[in-house]
Each structure stands twice: as C-alpha cells, then as structure tokens.
Amino acid sequence: MLSSEGLYQLFNIPAFTTAMTSSTNVSCFHEARRVAIFGGTHGNEMSGVTLVNLWIQNGKEIQRKGVETKPFITNPRAVEKCTRYVDTDLNRAFTTENLSAPSGDDLPYEVQRAQQINETFGPKGSPEAYDVIFDLHNTTSNMGCTLILESSKDHFNLQMMHYIKKAIAPDSCPVLLTEHPLLKYSTSRSVAKHPIGLEVGPQPQGVLRSNIFESMRLVLKHALDFIELFNEGLEFPPCTVDVFRVSEKMDYPRDTNGNIIAMVHPNLQDCDWEPLNPGDPMFQTFDGTTIRYEGAGTVYPTFINEAAYYEKQQAFVTTRRETLAAGAIKKT
Template sequence: MCSLPVPREPLRRVAVTGGTHGNEMSGVYLARHWLQAPGDLQRPSFSATPVLANPAAAAACRRYMDRDLNQPSPPDDPYEVTRARELNQLLGPKASGQAFDFILDLHNTTANMGTCLIADSAHNVFAMHLCHHLQLQNPELSCRVFLYQQPGEESYAVHSVAKNGIGLELGPQPQGVLRADIFSRMRALVAAALDFIELFNQGVACPAFEVEAYRIAGTVDFPRTKDGDLAGTVHPRLQDRDFEPLQPGAPIFQMFSGEDVLYEGESTVSPVFINEAAYYEKGIAFIQAEKLTFSVPALPSLTPTPTPVP
C-alpha cells in the first residue's frame, strides 16, 4: 500500500466531525458545544471547524436515518446519500487539492475498546505520528491504534474526504447515552491532537519510532439458525476482552442450547469491537485483528516559507 505524502505546508483547514453516527453521544454533544463556543478549537496557526456530520440522525438519536454515512453510497437518494454529498462539498471534494487538510472524526462504541485511535494504514506517516503523540501524552489511557483499511480497499470513512485524518473511538458507552468520563476524555484527546497539528505547523520535527498496532484481518459472525436468527451469543470468556490474544481452541460463542463454540483459526488473533451493538445488522460478532509492530519514519520539520522582499 502506498503511503500518503507527508504534508509540506502548514495544516490550516482542519475539521472536527461529531455525530457521524447520531446515537454516539460524545461526538454529538462536543460538536454541538463547539458550534456555539468554538474556543477549544482555536490554535495560533489555525482554527478547526466543528461539524455535526449527521444532524437528522443526531436529532432522532439514531445511528443513521436510511444508511450508514461510513459506507459506500448507492445510486438511490436516501438522506445519508444527500448528506454525504453535502459533506463532500463542505470538506472536500475528496481526493482534490481543495479538500480539508485534516479531519478528526469522533465515535463511541458499545464494545470495551477503551481509547482507540483509528487510522487507515501504518503507511500514513502523519497520522501515525499524531497517534504516537496521543499515546505519549496520555500514557494512563493505553491508547491503541487500529488500522481499518485493507490493501486495495477504498475508504468511505468521513475523515477520508480530507487529505488526511483519523478517527477517535471511545468506549464502552451505550448508544444514546452520554457519559461524563468519556466525554471529557474525548475532549482532551481532541485538544491534544490539535496541539500536535500546531506543533507541526510551527516547524517541530518528530523522530522515527516503532509502534504496535492492530490491523484488520477479517470478521466473525454470530452462530445462526438456518433461518438466519442468532443461535448463540458471545461467550462470557470473550466478552469485554477486546485487544487481548485469542488462541485457537478458546471459547468464542455460547449456544442457546448450552454448548460452547471454540475458535478454530490457525493462529492467535486479537478480537476487537466484540459484541458491538451497531454491528449486529452487519453480521459481525467481532473483528479479527493482527497485532503487529511497525517502523514509522521521522516526520521532518516544515521548510519555512521565504518572506517576500518588499
């Protein structure tokens, strides 16, 4: 997979999007707050733009109205397709020189993901340096990096409209519920991310480093009846153990009939988004991830722009 080019100019056009999913309340209420009082988003070299990504879904306290904003848009015209076009016009156009420089997209999960930093790939040098900065600034949070994009796959995440971006995924938090601790944690992480962009804009260089990250390897559905209904659910020994090693032979499901279903993979994986409520409709009980170590090259300082001679 090719790496995204490292920015060679200051990042001036930055957006913070909340409410991409309208029942993930930390991002919804942070976006609403910042639309009224944007002071938290101002830095000496730029001011980030707050965006409530899916206002209709947020008003209805639903994940989406017709279809997920983070999924490919069909040719028909439900609400989210129209909204995706509006976001592309506001923050893009995608893959163009006019697109925003960076987007922070804010999410919650019902799974026990803790503080998860979502990037497209380890080849995205700027995003990986930002994630590393958040890890260094918040050692008590055990910030984990999840790489969601498989080789050759196009990203439909909201932050992919910009030239670069990451997602913040915090949990566990029930859908439609706002927890003060997670709200405050997300607010602090956004502040730290904007501080990193400010440091970059001021010409601070960042050395190379190694980082552990979890790269998507596949998905596992629930056991089902011949009619497609659930025949069991996540095993108690797997529940809430996101990012922990899952070895072949370990129980993953408990059937309604009482017996256990064991993991039959050939190698150890790290399950993530275990029993995520939003993924039931997608046929996903958990995502399989590989825990890998990546070497990330240095992020060079910006070359100062010459001052024009009068």
C-alpha cells in the same frame, strides 16, 4: 579500543547519521491549516454529538495558533432522531459511485449528505481537501480510547498517533488499522488528506457517560496540540507505532433462517484487545454449549458485541499486531 569513527567504518555507516536523516529523510507536509471535527456521523453516539455541539457554541477549547478548526455535525437528521442513520449508514456512503452520482432529492438522505460534505470538506483525493478530519464515534464495546487509522503509509497520522500515545501514557490508546482489501469502508473522514477516527467505549447508544466523554475530549486536546507544534515548525523524528491491523470479520452463529443461535461467550465479552488463542471460548449457545475459536494463531478481537454491527452480521473483528515505522516529518 575502536574510535567511534572506526566503528562507523566497521559497519559501513556514514558518520553523520543524525544530520543526514534530518536533511534527506524528512517527509515534508504542508501546514495542517484546515482541520474539521465531525460529530454525529452516527446520530446515537452521544460523546461526539455533545462535544461538537458544545464547540459550535464556544470554540475556545479547540482553537490553536495558526489552525482553523471547524466543529461540524455530519448527520443532523440522525442526531435529531437519536438513531445511527435515517436511510443508510453515512460512514459507508463516501464511495466514488455515491460521490459522483447526479445529485437529487430522490437519493437516500445520507448519500445527499455525503455529497454536500464532500463539497465542503473535500473533494476527496484533491489538493483542496481539508488537511485533517477527526471523526468522533462511540462503541458499545469495551475498546477504551481507540484511534482509527486508514493507511499504514500516512506518516503524518502515524506521527500524530505516536504523540497522542505518549501524551496519554500510562493510559493506553490502541490504534486500529482498517487498511484491508475487503473490510475497508468509505468513511465520512475519508474526504480529508489525513483522516482520523476516534472510537471510545463502552457507552450505550443514546447515552452519555462522563468517563467516556472526558477521555474523548482529552485525546482531541493532544491531537490539536500536535497539529499546533507541527505548524510551528517542530520536526518529529522517526518513530514506530504499534497497531492492530483488521484481519477477519466474525459473524454470530446462525440457523438456516439467519437467526442468531449463540451469544458472545462470557470469557470473550469486554475483552477487546486481549489475545484470543485457538481453542479459546468464543460463543455460547442458548443451551450453554461453548463454541471455540479455531483459527490458526493468536488474534486480538475488537468491536466485541458492538450493537450497531448486529445488522452488519458482525460479532467482532479479529486483528493482528504489527509495528509500523514512521519517518521524520516537518512542515514545508
């Protein structure tokens, strides 16, 4: 029999792995003291709009020890009109170009708004920026309760998502990783050090569904609990998080005039996060012809038939599964 010491020698690993990890491999972050919850980035996504308005009136539910949590309606004019946006999509407006443009009344409303939001909650990429921003969205797709992660290297967010997934089990909470050289976009939440999107569906635009509303509320509760524990000095050990990384944007089949000539196939409709294999039905033309997926391997479609994406020429997005490693984290 080998002693445990002998085993360590055999595999050439230090005997005090645990102690070493906690003293040398822990990433330290400052306290997550300033947190914002954005609703109404899209004015017709009613769960976020309603929750944020509720919390502006009474913030007790989102208060946590040592955390300043600010609920905020990001696009009030779109909320008033119950439309996605007024001039241009606010959740694409936080580009360096927009944020550094000379301000003025002639700019599109959402670009003016992006500049104001960047002043209040950023500046984007600076040490003064808010620590965490949750941005609340609804989708017409059957995505359930999805967390949107913008960077695979954000260990704080990975740890938070790991915590939320565990807290919500056996219900699932998929993580969509939007890190992609071409498909990534400049979100409202991106002004924070740790941006988190929360996308819950299915819910039609302009409609409130109690199940969707309550599951969004529950994820927010766990997220704020995580921040409180972190600020209290709890160390979170290394972990892994299964994510779906955005891979390819798929448009509807169109004629030469750009008109749509097929719908999402019934076998694919509502099957967000389920495997789509080469040869599987993808679209159905108006005369009943099936158009099949012809990619190289298995993908996991999501945002299937999202209403807001018709104007973006997107029927769904394909993703690939990946496991990310998160290092231990602790407050400095």
